[in-house]
Amino acid sequence: MSVTNRKGLDYWLPKLVLSPTIAITVIFIYGFVIWTAVLSFTRSRILPQYEFVGFEQYVRLFANDRWLGAMSNLLIFGVLFIAICLIVGLVLAILLDQNIRAEGALRTIYLYPMALSFIVTGTVWKWLLNPTVGIERFMISLGWESFVFDWIVNPQMAIYTIVIAGVWQASGFVMAIFLAGLRGIDTSIIKAAQLDGASLFSVYTRIIIPSMRPVFFSAFIMLAHIAIKSFDLIIALTGGGPGNSTDVPAIFMYQFSFQRGQLGMGAASAIVMLMTVLAILVPYLYSELRTPKNG
């Protein structure tokens, strides 16, 4: 028996291979999160500086009308985006689950928007929604002279165009999640419910959908963090306009930090966004990791 204490290549190689990734993650994710948090407590303007002012940046942030507008836009966008995506995704998944022909092809078609970058989605929808070249123009050219669809230039309605584009992009993905959930349900449950006398509608509303709670939860989490972090879609679609009518926290953060020389307040808004995401994610991760299997 010769067990040497010398640690050979077998011992060091995995650590060696992983260390660059770990270093990068620690510095560029956690390091910068901490740096941002530190900056949010300073008087930084264009460049970072370290004169600490406590929560003053946060106080200024929540006194700022543009920030409050951005938060309320996020609320409208987030609620509608998540709700409509869940409904559309669920309906599509249930329809696709009826043993239809060419299901694979249809699934791919619905899933494809997810493969596009939000920038592309935003640009395409910008053209479609543009009153002078898009849908409105098309309807008028068909002879419907009075047709008006100018939400994108209407400050009251512009936020809803973002909902439309966002739903178009993400609902196929939600459908795929729900479809996977539906496929996981034992078909004999449906048969049993039929024998019990339940109509197809009540099979879904009383048994299948309630038993997909974990799936709803996962979909909600994914949509929620897309909504909170949404930036590129809005930049491409409306650029935050008209005026500030489609401002959201991510745009606010970008503009204040890098365009208006308000690095401290930008950092404060970034930390508020991080806290919002964490407020949603932490309970989720907690429940996912804590509860064992819950069939």
Place this chain on the structure above:
Amino acid sequence: MAELKIENVNKSFGETHILKGINLDIPDGEFVILVGPSGCGKSTLLNCVAGLEEVTSGAIRLGDKDMTRVAPKDRDIAMVFQSYALYPNMNVYKNIAFGLEIRKMPKAEIQAEVSRVAKLLQIEHMLDRKPSQLSGGQRQRVAMGRALARRPQIYLFDEPLSNLDAKLRVEMRTEMKKLHQRLATTIVYVTHDQIEAMTLADRIAVMKDGIVQQFGTPQEVYDDPANIFVAGFMGSPSMNFLECEVSRVDDGFAVEVVSEAQSYLLPVDPNQADLSGYEGKRVILGIRPEQITHVMPHVAEQPFVTKVTVKIEVVEPTGADTLVLARINDQECECRVHPTESGQPGEMMDMLFNMSKAVFFDPKTEDRL
């Protein structure tokens, strides 16, 4: 309660013909088991009776009503599935009550019915648990409870015990039999396990390739199999099939077997088969392992018993008996002997072939002679 008539039922999925003219008459209160290898169409037939699959042609009658085109929920049938198919989001109480709620039964009656069923199946203490918190055996009971609660005319069971471990399966088997004796309702039960079929059934329908090969009581199916398939499928270890030549002896017939270059003539019981057309031809002798035993004086004196010396190839002790594999007519042949009488592999051993229950098959059609 009603009798179930399955009349000339055919079922095809596209080009594949699954059920080929099934006819079964199941009287009220009978426990019928459909048994066969996987892919024989037994589950499809059960689904057709339940209405979950539409029959391609033929009729399904319940009592005097034609149910062929009736929706599953209006057939007054309850089914227990292999996977139990409990509703995962509902607790046990809700699972049992669901069918009653859908049928708009008043709340108080539902409550009474659920507690009756729960008491019957001894699941009262777990009414507020979710299916995920139950063991396999408990889920099985809940699934049965759900079927019992509706008091249907017929119960259908689709391999209900196959997901349980061996010990629990035997327990539930006994319980299922007790339950049937108490309820006396018609039950159609699908299984691939021939022991389950033998122990539970009033009558067994042995199926293969979408055709009912034989429909009879367990003893009939065991002793008088209609063809080689039924003979081989029922019974474990399965029947020995030895191809041998028929010859005429004194006042009857005998078949010739060869063991270790020694030839023996086994007399044929005329009650078992009339081999008059087969003199000089080859037939397949079907003889169960328990009819080939070690030498016992009281058996040796019986008619149609012959002593054959065989060479032991393999010995398989099962505890109660030991199975001895020998080579006869250059085919494997299993014999069942008392553990203390068994020799070692390679040794010679005397065996008594009791032909009073032997059966014979045509080598071409594989049908019983």
